[in-house]
Amino acid sequence: MLALSTGDPTGLAGVALLLAGSVFGLGAMLAALFAGASLTDDEEPDSAGPRAFGTRFSPASLFAWCVGAVSLIGVPLFGGFAARQLTSAAALHLGNLTVPLVGVAWAGDALLALALLRATAPAFTQLTADIGEEDEVESESGEEETLAEVAEVAAGKKLDTRDDLNAEANEDIEDTAEEDVDAGDLEDEDAEDENDEDAEDDEEAELKPGIRERRAPLGDIRALPALVFGLLAVALGIAPQVLLGFFGGTLAVGILAPVHAVDRALRSTQVGYAAGFGQWLPGIAWGALVVLALIFTFTRSDSLRVARMPQLAGDQEPAEMKSESLEHVEQAPELNGLPEPVETWQDLNAIFVSPFTLPAGAWLLGGAGAEVAEEDEAANEKAARVALELDEAEEPEETTEPEDLVEEPEVPEMPEVPEVPEVPETPEMEEPEPEEPVAAAPTASAEAASVASEESDDTPPVDSSQETSDDTGEATGSADSADSPDSATQPVAVTPDAKPTVSASRPKPTTNVKPTVKPAPSKANAPAKGGKPGGKSGGKPGGRSGGKKQSGGRP
Amino acid sequence: MNSVVAFLIAVLIYPGALAAVVAALVLGWARGAARGAVAGERAGNGNGNPLATLGEWRSGLRSGAVVPGVREALLTGGGAIAVLAPLLALVLLPVPGNPLVAAIGLTGDLAAEAALLLVVPAMRLVVGWAVPSTVTRAAADRSVRLLAGAVLPLALAVTVAAYQLDTLGLAGTPKAAPNWVGVVARVLAALTFIAVLPVLARTADRRAQAGVADGADDGESAGAPADELGELVGRDLASFRIAEALQLAAAAAFFVAAFVLPIVPGISKGVGYGVLWVAGVLLTAAGLGLWEGFVAKRPTTVEGTERPPLTWWLGWPLLVALVALVAASWAVRGL
16 A cells, blocks of 8 residues: 555555565465365364464474465565565655554564464474374484483483583483483383383284374375465565566556656666665575575584473473373463463553544544444343243243153253253252353443453353353253253253343343453453463453553553 | 675675674673673673673583473574574674675665564564463563564664665665754654664573572572573573574664664764774663663562563653654654
8 A cells, every 4th residue: 555655666566576475475374274274164273373283293384384474474585575675665755644654564564473473383382292293203214302212311321322412411411310310210110011002002003004194294285385385485585576577577567657667766686676765685685594594504513402301480391291181171282371462452452542542532433332332232132021031931830840841841942851851960050150150241231241252252152051050950051951851941042142041031130240240350361371372352452351450550 | 896705705704604793792791791880790690701601602502402392493493593683684784894885785774674683582482482381481472562562663763764864775865954853853763772672682581590590599580580581401592692692783783873873974984984883882782781780770579570561552662753753754844
């Protein structure tokens, strides 16, 4: 937009480069997502970059993803930078309002880069399963180096065979040995058992040859389009002048600018290009990078890489060690210990409500807020009416015994309900968990409803329905208790969409408001441990819970 | 001069690898000495003695220890990128005597230089997030807020510099004749970048790492927040130490080239130009050390260290940057 607004032929040449860079960069990212099984036609799994959690590490797709991302956001030396450089130079030359817009655009690219880094970094976390797969491969080539071997080294078994380990590494290993001597002993004791287990694993491998076949580079083949796009993006970053000259980039500019105007403004060279108000020599930069990388590689020691245990206090257990113990948690092991960016959104909330950064925001957006509130209010009234109708229909049934309900289920679409009448005796039905009322907040105010919607999305339907049951055994229905006789009275609670109806059907629906509103801010402001990045509780910038909390001394 | 020879000299000797390492050691010493003088730290306690620093790098690079739970490719590649980015920034900077200036007419690029200066903090964040430790991931989250708060003032300061020079090159001449409003704009842009310098040239917190290594629980080390590189050991940590030192040299040189020299446009050649360069980068490093010394000396509480640095969004660096932008516009278009 900046380039088109300036009308400068140099900026228009930047648009031609931007189109190519965006196609290559975005194509590489999308193809990498597909290769990493993160982009499907069904519900997409949680992932870090292109790698869906729990899947095999694919260096090719991750490389393509990274190259595409840096090309898309315009990191120097990659495809998108030349376009931004030409556009920025033209806009700065024009002056006026485009000058601060250029600065804001640069800052936006940098902030987007930070977000992409945070979203991609957990893909490099190594889990036990990954180590195991690599061990299989490395054991075939005789380069096995695992944590178990580290424990053996720490126990002093293999120090004499490691000539490359220097004194510092030995000190580290000795420190580790003091801490993990028990682990080393356990390794010794389990050595014989491991041999037996290896034999069993070999037998299993023979019984399941498909496992080996599945490890064929199918993922890498799928990543081939991503690699092609990524390499094109790299090529565009190395030689943007080729696209401008040989591939007709400057000719395309002639459609929007006077003919040969760009030829006068932009001069291509062998190592880059030079405009009247800017110069970019990616050939020099890439050449320097290659030379420096070679120097860096040859000057680095090739000593053996030996893993050592984490040393910081706190939750220092690696994810691979906790993955098994955290199987019951929905969070992926790769995200272990990665907090939700709740505080960041709280800080940003001040911007969204500040009259300085959002002049007349209350006046302009007040109507939108009122509309939302009216919609919520209408939905609540509708839910209340439906609840009253259901209550009226239930009144004669509430006096009947549960056995009667089992014999005469009112809802014909749930035939399996009468089959298990013992479910009301389960403790889950009698003792609802305290934090679960967050899920059902249909009668809360607009503020509470916005918070509750976040929480209810994260809350499984099972939990949300459990809270609707009361101590008297009048279960309002849930996914777990759908086969109970009580659930037959209100089968609408089986689906999440029916939550408002269920909650509003209670005799005192307003009692749900307080537990819904109060836990939300405390939960949002607590340093959530192990939350999903970009999770819904921390993902709404305009959430009012953070704004309320910000009255604690921050500007 | 032959362009190939000039390229090799620029990359390998000056201002490339060799000169950059020497400059990094000297500037690190100046920074450490200033910090130690203000904070009252003991000599040799991480105060940047060049020989001690060099020995620390060498011993670290020989170590093959690696933290588990992270792909080795990330640690190796991240460290390499962190080292190469400030080196590349120095090579592409038209410092006095850069052979590329005479050979191919190198003018540098403000946007590329600023972006390359963001690589080292970004790689620190990547490593901190990738290591499966709650401590490093929380530290990375704190650091990214710090960096995000510095990005906008940095971008606006660079915008002011480019707007006044009417080019993204660093060897340009001001668009309008120097007047007092233009000088004010340049000074304000320089002040903005000074506020960003501690974020760009941040080093690993030695207090925290020393406390962790010694197992000490004294007040000094206990009050220091953990660093996102706290789990790194061996050559990976040494690579980031080298990258931090080179980053200081690159950031100081960029500051002098983009913000100090335009304030005194009369000096563009000769001995005075070189002296101004050397004095500028030395004073920048020393000033950074002074600031760190004052910060270290200031009593900090746990609450203070956990203060969200993203409040910089509404802080004075952004305000100064906006004023500089307005002043630059006035200077170019006239009051």
